[in-house]
Amino acid sequence: MKYFQDTPADQWTRRDAYQAYSTNNTQRTEREIIGLIVKDLEAIVTKSQDLNEVEAARTLLTQTKKYKKAKKNSEQQMTSTTTATMGGTVYDARFSDNTFNITAPNNNNIPNNPSQNILASTIPALNNNVLNENTGTSSSSTCTEHIEKLSRSQATPSSSLSSSISPNAFRERVFQASVLALKKGNLSLPEAYKIKMYAANYFPTSVGGILDKITVDLLSSDLTELNKTIALKSCASHIIDLLNPDLCKMMRRYINDKERWLSICSSTIQLPTGLPSSCKEVFEQIIKDGRDENSVLVKDLLDIATLKAKLQARTSKEKINIELLELLDIMTAIINNFPEHPQKKQNKNDNSETYFYRRFAQILDIVTRDTDLDLNDLSLDILLILSVAIDSGEQVCKASTDIVKLNKRFGGNPNNIKPFGRKIDLIIAGQDIQLSTNEWKKHNVATSTVVRQQSKNIRMNKAILSSLKKYDVPLDQQKHIFSLGMDWKGNTGYLFTISSYQDVYIARRVGALVIPNTINDIAKIYGTLDLLYKWKHHHQRLIAILSSAIASGDNSSFLNEMVVKDPLEVECSDEENEVNSSQEDCNESIYNQLDYEEESPNVLFSPLSRKRRVSIRLDEEFSEGASD
Incomplete structure (x- = not known):
C-alpha cells in the first residue's frame, strides 16, 4: 500500500x-x-x-x-509448436521452460539482429529478470511479446482524457462518479472536470448513452436539491421516468430529437383484460338500486342490492362466474368499512399508513383468493406484509440485494457493512421469483417523501425486471415481460409499468387507483377494480411464462451436466480441468473483484454510510430524511 x-x-x-x-x-x-x-x-x-x-x-x-x-x-504454448511468419519465411518455433530455438529451411534466412525476430522479442519479467536467448538461462517469468504490447x-x-471512449467504459466512469457524488454530497472540482472531459469526447449513439451524458450534467448541479438527486439516480439507472412531471420535462428538454421522443412516448405494452363485461352490468345495477329518492348512495340500500345480486348469482343455473362473486364480496367489504351513522367521528388512528394499507389489503385478499394456481405451492404467492407487523416486517427485494453487492465495486458500501436490499411494503412473488414491488404512504406525508418513494419504487421494479430478463423466454412471449407496480398515498394511488426500450427502461402511468373515502365514492370504484384485475392477470401470465422458462432451463442444465452433446467440443480431459481449476483457485479471492466488471452497472441506490446499520429501524429507514 x-x-x-x-x-x-x-x-x-x-x-x-x-x-x-x-x-x-x-x-x-x-x-x-x-x-x-x-x-x-x-x-x-x-x-x-x-x-x-x-x-x-x-x-x-x-x-x-x-x-x-x-x-x-x-x-x-511454452511446450507446443507454432509457426510464425518473419520476412516472408516460415519458421518453426519451439518453446520450453528455459530455451528458445528457431529452426528454418535455410539458416541464412534467420535475421542476425534478434530485434527483427518477433518471436525472439520477449518482455522482461515483472521482477526485471530478462530471458537471455543466447545462453538459454532461465527466467522467473517468461511471456510472449503480445503481453508487453498489451502493457x-x-x-x-x-493520458486518455482527450481520446474517444467506449460506451461501456464511459458508463462505468459515470456510474462511479455518481456513487461518489451521492456519498460525498458533490464531486470535487478536479473530479467534475475529469468526468466532463470524458463526456466531451463521448458521442452517444443510443438512448442509454444519452442518459449517461445527462448524468454527467447532473453531477455538476446542486445535488442538495431533491429533484436533481432523483434525476441523477434515474438517469444513472438508465430509466426514462415519464411519471414524475419534473423529470419528464427534463427528459424532453435533453432528448430534443422529436422522432426519438415520439418513439419513446409511443412505445406500448400489452396489458391483459380486467373484469368481464358482465361484472360491470351487475355493478351499475347495484349502484342504481343503492340510491335513495335524492340520488344519494345509502349504506343499507347498497348492502341489500349487493346481497340480492349475490343470491341471484348463487341460485343461477348457469356456471358461476368466480370473478363476479369476488366483485360482490369486495363490494360487501367496502360497504362494511363505513359506519351505520355517517355523523360518527372518524377514528383518530385513521391517519396512519397502516389504516389505508389495511383497507386495501381487504380488497387484494379477495382479488387473489380464487385462482387456478395453488397458493400453498407458491404458484402465485401474494405476500401481503403489514409494515408494522412485528413478526414478519417489511420484505427485502432480492434483486436489489444482488445489485447492491455488484455495486460494491464502486465504493458505495463500506467493507464493514454487509450489503442488503431495500425494504418495501408489498412484494408480488411466485415460484420463489419476485415479480414486482408496491409502496404505501399515509395521506398527509410530505411531498418530498412521496417523490422519494416513487423514485425508489421505480428503481426497485427496474431491478426486478432486469433480473427477469435473464430467463430464456421464447421470443413471442418476451413482450409480456414487464413490471406492473403500485404507489399509494392514503386512499389514492396509481398503477405504473416498467418496460424495456432499446437499451433503457421506461416508467409510465397505467391508471389511477382510488379506495372510497365516503359512501358516495363507491360509485367510482369500478375503474380501480378493473385495473386491479389486470394487475392480477398480468402476474398470473408472467409466472406461467417464467415457470415454463425455468423448467426448460432446468432440463437443459441436467442434459448439459450429464450428457455430452458433441464429443468434438470437449477440449480437455477431467484431469486437465482439475489442474486448471486448481491453478485458478490459488488466487480466486484476489480476482473476484475483477469478475464483477463483467456486469454493466444496473440500478443506482444511495450509498450506505458507516453510521447506517444493517438492523436499521423502520421509522429511520422511511423517515423523510432517508434516501434510497
Whole structure:
C-alpha cells in the first residue's frame, strides 16, 4: 500500500507497483506479490473517495486481469509448436521452460539482429529478470511479446482524457462518479472536470448513452436539491421516468430529437383484460338500486342490492362466474368499512399508513383468493406484509440485494457493512421469483417523501425486471415481460409499468387507483377494480411464462451436466480441468473483484454510510430524511 500512498494516482503503473512490492517482499512468489497488489487496489476502489485514485486503481485491476489471461495463454504454448511468419519465411518455433530455438529451411534466412525476430522479442519479467536467448538461462517469468504490447497500450486515465471512449467504459466512469457524488454530497472540482472531459469526447449513439451524458450534467448541479438527486439516480439507472412531471420535462428538454421522443412516448405494452363485461352490468345495477329518492348512495340500500345480486348469482343455473362473486364480496367489504351513522367521528388512528394499507389489503385478499394456481405451492404467492407487523416486517427485494453487492465495486458500501436490499411494503412473488414491488404512504406525508418513494419504487421494479430478463423466454412471449407496480398515498394511488426500450427502461402511468373515502365514492370504484384485475392477470401470465422458462432451463442444465452433446467440443480431459481449476483457485479471492466488471452497472441506490446499520429501524429507514 505504501507505493500507492506515496505515488500520485496518475503515475501508477503495474510494473512500478510490482517492483516496489517485490522489494519489500523478497521471499514471496510472483503470484503472491500480484495478490498483495490486487488486494490493495480493491481496498482503494471500495474505500477511497478520490475519483482519480478509484479510476486509476480500476485501470490497474483491469490490466492485471488481462495480463493474467495473456500469461496463462502464453504458458500453455511454452511446450507446443507454432509457426510464425518473419520476412516472408516460415519458421518453426519451439518453446520450453528455459530455451528458445528457431529452426528454418535455410539458416541464412534467420535475421542476425534478434530485434527483427518477433518471436525472439520477449518482455522482461515483472521482477526485471530478462530471458537471455543466447545462453538459454532461465527466467522467473517468461511471456510472449503480445503481453508487453498489451502493457504498453494501457494508458493512464490522465493520458486518455482527450481520446474517444467506449460506451461501456464511459458508463462505468459515470456510474462511479455518481456513487461518489451521492456519498460525498458533490464531486470535487478536479473530479467534475475529469468526468466532463470524458463526456466531451463521448458521442452517444443510443438512448442509454444519452442518459449517461445527462448524468454527467447532473453531477455538476446542486445535488442538495431533491429533484436533481432523483434525476441523477434515474438517469444513472438508465430509466426514462415519464411519471414524475419534473423529470419528464427534463427528459424532453435533453432528448430534443422529436422522432426519438415520439418513439419513446409511443412505445406500448400489452396489458391483459380486467373484469368481464358482465361484472360491470351487475355493478351499475347495484349502484342504481343503492340510491335513495335524492340520488344519494345509502349504506343499507347498497348492502341489500349487493346481497340480492349475490343470491341471484348463487341460485343461477348457469356456471358461476368466480370473478363476479369476488366483485360482490369486495363490494360487501367496502360497504362494511363505513359506519351505520355517517355523523360518527372518524377514528383518530385513521391517519396512519397502516389504516389505508389495511383497507386495501381487504380488497387484494379477495382479488387473489380464487385462482387456478395453488397458493400453498407458491404458484402465485401474494405476500401481503403489514409494515408494522412485528413478526414478519417489511420484505427485502432480492434483486436489489444482488445489485447492491455488484455495486460494491464502486465504493458505495463500506467493507464493514454487509450489503442488503431495500425494504418495501408489498412484494408480488411466485415460484420463489419476485415479480414486482408496491409502496404505501399515509395521506398527509410530505411531498418530498412521496417523490422519494416513487423514485425508489421505480428503481426497485427496474431491478426486478432486469433480473427477469435473464430467463430464456421464447421470443413471442418476451413482450409480456414487464413490471406492473403500485404507489399509494392514503386512499389514492396509481398503477405504473416498467418496460424495456432499446437499451433503457421506461416508467409510465397505467391508471389511477382510488379506495372510497365516503359512501358516495363507491360509485367510482369500478375503474380501480378493473385495473386491479389486470394487475392480477398480468402476474398470473408472467409466472406461467417464467415457470415454463425455468423448467426448460432446468432440463437443459441436467442434459448439459450429464450428457455430452458433441464429443468434438470437449477440449480437455477431467484431469486437465482439475489442474486448471486448481491453478485458478490459488488466487480466486484476489480476482473476484475483477469478475464483477463483467456486469454493466444496473440500478443506482444511495450509498450506505458507516453510521447506517444493517438492523436499521423502520421509522429511520422511511423517515423523510432517508434516501434510497
